[in-house]
Amino acid sequence: MPQVTLTAPKMSCGHCKMAVENSAGALAGVDSVTADPVSKNIDIAYDESQVSLEDIKQAIEQAGYPVE
Numbered sequence: 001m002p003q004v005t006l007t008a009p010k011m012s013c014g015h016c017k018m019a020v021e022n023s024a025g026a027l028a029g030v031d032s033v034t035a036d037p038v039s040k041n042i043d044i045a046y047d048e049s050q051v052s053l054e055d056i057k058q059a060i061e062q063a064g065y066p067v068e
């Protein structure tokens with residue numbers, strides 16, 4: 001299962017963490033999402049046969065957090 005770390009500089013607090021985790025975590029095929037508002041990193045494990053990295057980025061960006 002691929003694992004990737006994205007960076008979302010706009011995350012700043014626990015609310016941001018939950019918003020990011022809930023947005024990506026709601027996608028079928030996303031196994032785990034851990035967002036850290038201090039390091040700005042989002043660790044994601046996903047099943048590439050069910051969901052693409054592009055879909056995951058899009059979900060997080062739609063929640064209001066541009067990813068790098």
Ligand SMILES: [Cu+2]
Nearest residue numbers: 012013015016
């Ligand atoms: Cu916040």
